[in-house]
Amino acid sequence: MSNSEKYLQAFVTVLGIPAEDVPGLTYHCVPEWDSARHMELVAVIEEALGIMFEPDDILDFSGFEKGRELLSARYGVDFSK
Amino acid sequence: MAKLSFKNFTLLTSAERDLVLEWRNADRIRCRMTNSHRIAPEEHERFVASLAGRSDCSYFLFLVDEVPVGVLDFLRIDSREKTCEPGLYIGDERYLGMGFPLYFCAFAHAFDDMGCELLCGSVRKDNPVSYGIGKRIFGGLDTGETETERRIEFRRSDWLRRKKELWARIKDNFKVEGITWS
Numbered sequence: 001m002s003n004s005e006k007y008l009q010a011f012v013t014v015l016g017i018p019a020e021d022v023p024g025l026t027y028h029c030v031p032e033w034d035s036a037r038h039m040e041l042v043a044v045i046e047e048a049l050g051i052m053f054e055p056d057d058i059l060d061f062s063g064f065e066k067g068r069e070l071l072s073a074r075y076g077v078d079f080s081k
Numbered sequence: 082m083a084k085l086s087f088k089n090f091t092l093l094t095s096a097e098r099d100l101v102l103e104w105r106n107a108d109r110i111r112c113r114m115t116n117s118h119r120i121a122p123e124e125h126e127r128f129v130a131s132l133a134g135r136s137d138c139s140y141f142l143f144l145v146d147e148v149p150v151g152v153l154d155f156l157r158i159d160s161r162e163k164t165c166e167p168g169l170y171i172g173d174e175r176y177l178g179m180g181f182p183l184y185f186c187a188f189a190h191a192f193d194d195m196g197c198e199l200l201c202g203s204v205r206k207d208n209p210v211s212y213g214i215g216k217r218i219f220g221g222l223d224t225g226e227t228e229t230e231r232r233i234e235f236r237r238s239d240w241l242r243r244k245k246e247l248w249a250r251i252k253d254n255f256k257v258e259g260i261t262w263s
Contacts, residue, residue, distance in 0.1 A: 027254070028178030035171075035180025036210040043213070055218050055243075059181065059250040 004079045006048040007071070011064065014041045026063035051075040082258035083145050085182060087153060087190075090140040091133050092263060097142055098129055100149055104172030113170070113208055136160070141262070143169075143183055150176040153187050155195070163198040167191055178255075184214055185251045186260055192240045194262070200235040219243070 001009070011022045015032040027033050033041075042053055042061065049071065053061065057074060061067045071077040093101070102125045104110055111117050120128075132140060137158050143151040151171040158165040167187040171177050191197045202221075204212040212231055215221040220243060221233040251257055 031175065031177070034177030035214070036177065038178075038181075039210045039213045053217075055220070056246055056250060058218055059247070059254055062254045 002079075003049060003077055007045065007068065007077075007079070010041060010044040010048055014044050022064055024064065026066075027061075029063075045071075049075070049077050051077065082256050084147075084258050084261070085186060086144045086147070086261045086263070087141040087186065088144065088263050090129050090142065093129065093142060097149060098125065101125075101142065101152060101172070104152065104170070107172070109174075110170050110172065113205060115203075143171075143179075143186070145176060145179055148176075149173065150179060151183055153183060153190075155187075155191060157201075158195070163196060164201060165191055165195065165197055166201050166203075168202070181214070181218070182251050182255045182257055184219065185247055188219060188235065188240055189244070189248075189260070190262065192237050192244075198237045202233050202235075203230040204233060205230055218247075 008019055008022055011017060011025065012019050014037055015022075015025075015030070017025070017030065017032060025033065027038060038058075038061075042058055045067070046052055051071065054074070057070050061070055068079060072079055088097070090101075099122075102120060102122060105114075105125070106119050111119065132138070138154065138156045139158065140152065140154045142149055143153050150173045151169065153167070153169045156166045156168060169183050169187055171180055171183065188200070191200050201224075202215065204215065206226075206229055212233070215233050215235070216223075219235060220239040221235050223231065224234050225232040
């Protein structure tokens, strides 16, 4: 599974939202993405991609695309693979 | 932009007290409490009335744009030792995403307004999310555990080091405009 697929799958698994609805999601824009699920999402992404979010990045992780940006720029996750 | 406000339980209207009782007795919240029994209306009224003269604890209704959303409390307030135990929950499920700002407000009030040097807390082991927020975002330190709970502490020095950055992120990511207390 590619990093893009792992990242997408984390949202599907934690938020229970169909994959096609995940792009464009932002924190708190759907009831499923609340503070508790946010922390679960962080944990699942960390495990799937083998990284550990810095505390400030947990709060800055405010949407699907923003998360990709953070992971790519700050943790070197390659989403082209 | 959202305005966050906190209203002391001693100032609550009858309707607000009823709302708090409804939240507190909801299974989702009750099962996470140390005292998890269902609270009767009379017991709740007595409890709120008893808060007027107490200095060892304080309870606040949390409002977002004047909509009641949750509860923040400070227990075991010790003004000599400058410690207390904060606790919080979101009662209105539409606002579960406001947990982070509520956490921030708890720390801001305890450290900056109440002058605490140390905050202590117990988090149930079946509540890894609260534990994770406390540890990873607010820099909590593990101080021990029982069979069912983890003990965690927060130091003023860590808060002072982190609060500016935290506030910037809370303000931006949660569109928070300001915080008021009454």
